[in-house]
Amino acid sequence: MASSSLLQGRRFYCREWALDKLRRCLDARSGPKQAPGVLVTGGPGAGKTALCTEVVCPTSKAGLAAGLAQCCLASHFCQREDQRSTVLWRFILGLVEQLRASPLLSPGYKEILNSPSVSSVLEPLMCQKDPNETFKRAVLEPLLDLPPPAQTLMVVVDSLDVEYGPGDGAGKSGSIAELLASNHDRLPSWLLLVCSVRRQNKALCKKFSSIIVCVTGMGQESGPKNFSTDDGAC
Template identity: 70%
Template sequence: MAQDRRRFYCREWALEKLQCCLDARIITGHSPGVLITGSPGAGKTALCTETIWPTSKAGLASGLARRCLAYHFCHREEQSSTMVWRFVLALVEQLRNSELLETGYKEKLNTPAVSAILDPLACQKDPEEAFKRAVLGPLLELPAPAQPLLLLVDGLDHGVPPGGHGAHSTSIAELLASHVHLLPGWLLLVCSIRRQNKALSCFGRGRCISYQST
């Protein structure tokens, strides 16, 4: 279901930049991810929403919605949306039902090693291993689609626990930052996060679309 909408305007440049980054994904040496940064209320979620459910002429013309393999929105007031294991299971379910993937993905989920880690209790215990077995592994084994696709995650600053980074991912931001370099060459990770949030440091240096409040 689409998120609550604010009128999307004067942000056509951001959609164009996203489209350029996506088209350039298959070029060797290009970053596997893009960060949309900005202060609260700058329009990060509005851009992500317009990317998935376009209503403006620019959004419809970009064609980004047709190339979105999966998406996830983190909400501060909805704790379950920030849990790593729930994110992994929701992502797998979208991939399972996606018409953009080869049929072989579903078959790979039915193997004993993968189906076992997708049990909710097992995934809750080790969501990082579930992400590797059920998302990264199968996607890397699939043939590349006709054009690059995107994976969009909004609101990475929500659900980041206090303290430093541990041996295992304790947030969706840490999980994605730790594995973005392993994504297949045809998939672009697009994430939004507040500027100066500590989770931003997880990603190091990379391409950014920086928003200013208007």
């Protein structure tokens, strides 16, 4: 159920400095008081999806040299052309399947998923009914219980602002963006969350700005002078 990028396989250029910046953020993640993620912001057509695609499936020399793909635990690309890619329960189940299949995680993760208490919440109807509970029991709690991997890993989620909407006011998330905004501070210290959003969506950016390092300036220019962090954490 994971959604892949429509830009996969296309040439990547003029954003090599952004890859270096993400590499530094990844390397710094496990340090004390480091933010749990990176928010890539920019206007429409600024290159956010292209950057996320290059992180997951590199085609350029710079992308291959950055070595980010080998640290990518899972990815998801929300698409305006495919409404299914923005459905919360589909995102969660797709994420779980990627984690289950990844050789980067301890085999203990599969064992946790096979336990009756967790396998029950992975039923599609159960996940639709309470996606927050499924995310908690099948993603958050198992990852926190696992021994740290040999290297810091990342999860990439592109275009959070697509079909963004609030929950029902009863503690339930109504979108992928809201789910991640409510839980990114609970991720293990060995995991970096990399997300992208249009900078015009100030309400959504604000949900991440107080905790996540905010990467801005994804404009038409290609130099590192246009890539900054709000607090200089990475």
